[in-house]
Amino acid sequence: MPKEKFEILETACVPLPLENVDTDQIIPARFLSATSRDGFGDNLFRDWRYLKSGEKNPDFVLNNPKFGGKVLVTGKNFGSGSSREHAVWAIYDYGFRAVVSSFFADIFKNNSLNNGLLPIIISEDLLKKLHSQIQSDPSTKVRIDLEKQTLTIISTGDSVKFEINSYKKECLLKGLDDIDFLLTMKDQIKEYENNKSMVK
Amino acid sequence: MEAKTLFDKIWDGHVVRSIKDGPDVIYIDRHYIHEVTSPQAFNGLKQRGIPVFRPKNTIATADHNIPTKNQHLTIHDELSRNQVERLAENCKTHGIEYFGLNHSKNGIVHVIGPELGYTQPGMTIVCGDSHTSTHGAFGTIAFGIGTSEVEMVLATQCILQPKPKKMKITINGKLGKGVTSKDIILYIISEISTGGGTGYFVEFAGSAITSLTMEARMTICNMSIEMGARGGLIAPDETTFEYLRKVPSIHGVNDFDKALSEWKKLKSDEGAVFDKELFFDAASIKPMITYGTNPGMGMAVDDSIPQSDTKGGSSSESFLKSLNYMGFKPGMKLMGQPVDYVFIGSCTNGRIEDFRAFAHLIKGRKKADNVTALIVPGSKLVEDLMKKEGLIKVYEDAGFEVRQPGCSSCLAMNEDKIPAGKYAVSTSNRNFEGRQGPGARTLLASPLTAAAAAVTGKITDPRELLNN
Ligand code: SF4
Numbered sequence: 001m002p003k004e005k006f007e008i009l010e011t012a013c014v015p016l017p018l019e020n021v022d023t024d025q026i027i028p029a030r031f032l033s034a035t036s037r038d039g040f041g042d043n044l045f046r047d048w049r050y051l052k053s054g055e056k057n058p059d060f061v062l063n064n065p066k067f068g069g070k071v072l073v074t075g076k077n078f079g080s081g082s083s084r085e086h087a088v089w090a091i092y093d094y095g096f097r098a099v100v101s102s103f104f105a106d107i108f109k110n111n112s113l114n115n116g117l118l119p120i121i122i123s124e125d126l127l128k129k130l131h132s133q134i135q136s137d138p139s140t141k142v143r144i145d146l147e148k149q150t151l152t153i154i155s156t157g158d159s160v161k162f163e164i165n166s167y168k169k170e171c172l173l174k175g176l177d178d179i180d181f182l183l184t185m186k187d188q189i190k191e192y193e194n195n196k197s198m199v200k
Numbered sequence: 201m202e203a204k205t206l207f208d209k210i211w212d213g214h215v216v217r218s219i220k221d222g223p224d225v226i227y228i229d230r231h232y233i234h235e236v237t238s239p240q241a242f243n244g245l246k247q248r249g250i251p252v253f254r255p256k257n258t259i260a261t262a263d264h265n266i267p268t269k270n271q272h273l274t275i276h277d278e279l280s281r282n283q284v285e286r287l288a289e290n291c292k293t294h295g296i297e298y299f300g301l302n303h304s305k306n307g308i309v310h311v312i313g314p315e316l317g318y319t320q321p322g323m324t325i326v327c328g329d330s331h332t333s334t335h336g337a338f339g340t341i342a343f344g345i346g347t348s349e350v351e352m353v354l355a356t357q358c359i360l361q362p363k364p365k366k367m368k369i370t371i372n373g374k375l376g377k378g379v380t381s382k383d384i385i386l387y388i389i390s391e392i393s394t395g396g397g398t399g400y401f402v403e404f405a406g407s408a409i410t411s412l413t414m415e416a417r418m419t420i421c422n423m424s425i426e427m428g429a430r431g432g433l434i435a436p437d438e439t440t441f442e443y444l445r446k447v448p449s450i451h452g453v454n455d456f457d458k459a460l461s462e463w464k465k466l467k468s469d470e471g472a473v474f475d476k477e478l479f480f481d482a483a484s485i486k487p488m489i490t491y492g493t494n495p496g497m498g499m500a501v502d503d504s505i506p507q508s509d510t511k512g513g514s515s516s517e518s519f520l521k522s523l524n525y526m527g528f529k530p531g532m533k534l535m536g537q538p539v540d541y542v543f544i545g546s547c548t549n550g551r552i553e554d555f556r557a558f559a560h561l562i563k564g565r566k567k568a569d570n571v572t573a574l575i576v577p578g579s580k581l582v583e584d585l586m587k588k589e590g591l592i593k594v595y596e597d598a599g600f601e602v603r604q605p606g607c608s609s610c611l612a613m614n615e616d617k618i619p620a621g622k623y624a625v626s627t628s629n630r631n632f633e634g635r636q637g638p639g640a641r642t643l644l645a646s647p648l649t650a651a652a653a654a655v656t657g658k659i660t661d662p663r664e665l666l667n668n
Pocket of ligand 1: 607610
């Protein structure tokens with residue numbers, strides 16, 4: 001479904017400086033049995049967020065009142081593993097609108113862009129810097145300007161340009177999704193079907 | 201004419217439109233769906249008030265969360281039952297072929313697609329499951345998609361995809377005794393890491409690949425995504441055509457010989473350029489096992505755990521965290537390590553050949569007392585064949601119980617969970633933390649290595665048991 005338009009985001013960050021966080025950690029498989037897209041945020045990082053007793057794990061960053069905001073700043077190779085889009089829904093449903101890493105798994109990146117969540121790739125050096133900045137000052141804010149494709153650490157003034165496919169950028173800015181777009185192409189698709197060849 | 205790769209040929213034949221600076225609109229020939237990643241997509245159609253565009257191109261099965269015991273009874277877990285019922289309902293409403301629970305053709309989506317003749321060379325195939333890459337073994341472009349894309353395919357039979365880069369992995373030489381295609385792929389992933397294929401679509405080639413059966417090729421393509429690749433494919437050849445001659449029906453194909461002459465054209469041209477090429481020697485591959493919490497953390501079964509993640513490049517902190525979860529230490533040998541569970545099944549190794557291999561090794565031996573074994577055929581047809589070939593009897597004589605088909609312990613959405621802290625030698629594809637149940641410790645291996653663990657109760661080099 002079309003999402004809210006992605007406007008300029010100025011927000012504090014939640015740091016999760018772990019590498020290789022896979023989709024089973026983001027949303028464990030046992031929570032995939034729902035038939036709607038809502039409510040997955042409650043189980044985001046479930047097994048890290050809660051202790052075996054069911055109580056909140058005070059050591060996990062989402063339970064630390066010092067940190068908050070709409071940007072999740074992660075470590076290298078975020079979102080590997082299963083293609084489950086539920087991982088993105090969980091992150092979005094929790095309230096995040098962008099995820100920052102030095103490297104994302106392909107399917108995760110695609111799924112994010114399809115669901116109004118902006119994946120931003122920055123260099124490993126800057127990612128380190130951002131993490132240490134957030135650790136020393138949890139109120140550190142970033143400004144994400146999708147139109148200009150920039151991410152700025154407001155307090156230090158560090159700013160970088162990030163890459164995004166121009167088609168996906170349009171969709172995010174307008175709050176449109178791919179299905180809206182494809183549905184406008186029905187005639188062309190039928191024409192293709194009539195002239196189809198297996199290979200070219 | 202410019203020399204093209206097989207991937208390019210199929211891709212270019214399926215582009216409905218290229219968007220400038222954007223993805224391609226790709227036509228999808230075959231769409232597989234299952235209960236877990238489809239309900240939201242059908243909801244989406246409903247909200248938009250649109251029908252399924254080409255219901256005949258979609259095939260449905262229930263596999264991910266179904267029980268593997270007493271399938272004739274209703275599913276206990278309410279949420280799972282609800283998902284399965286919703287799928288049945290959605291298929292009925294939209295006229296989609298559905299191989300539900302208790303259907304004689306039910307099974308894991310990536311097992312039934314090929315065995316029922318729905319997967320054919322030259323196709324584009326998608327499914328809301330990352331291991332859709334399995335179908336690449338037939339010379340198809342097959343890859344996993346998210347639920348939004350499932351909705352796209354239902355609505356328009358197309359998806360939007362940027363064209364990936366192309367990699368070729370050539371494996372030449374002869375495999376040693378006790379070494380299977382699962383070992384080939386675990387070996388490659390351990391060499392190039394779980395990120396080594398990111399951004400690429402991989403063509404597997406070389407004498408070690410062409411000498412494999414279709415089942416074994418599917419295992420390789422299945423796990424190609426565990427090195428980060430978008431998918432893997434193998435050019436179809438006589439082995440492929442032989443397999444297709446034997447499937448009950450090749451859907452949509454009336455004239456086999458005509459189709460065959462088209463399929464024979466499916467190969468990379470001489471001199472076609474790949475963005476990256478890698479070479480491996482089959483003779484240097486041994487039976488493999490993983491020791492960590494991603495499929496790249498693998499080694500020869502008789503090796504020692506490395507001191508650091510030299511090949512994958514993870515920080516020592518992540519490396520140690522992973523070993524800690526597994527209860528292992530750097531430098532440790534795994535041979536002789538006691539095992540609590542053995543799981544044979546999944547879309548990686550749940551085909552008849554896998555159960556034959558397992559049976560071959562356990563025949564005349566007994567299941568170790570300390571091991572709980574989950575033997576789960578990939579489909580009803582596999583189960584039927586096991587009966588027909590007398591394998592069930594071999595399993596039972598050795599003290600193993602054979603379950604009913606499904607994904608089972610591969611992702612533990614049903615009751616087949618490995619308890620916290622327990623070690624499971626598993627023929628599935630992922631050893632992530634908690635994948636087989638919260639706290640479960642997974643060691644990925646081939647059916648032979650799993651069988652060796654099942655009868656000795658500890659990690660054992662299968663070659664030791666094959667020799668005598
Ligand atoms: S067996 Fe495992 S990997 Fe294969 S389709 Fe089922 S859950 Fe996915």
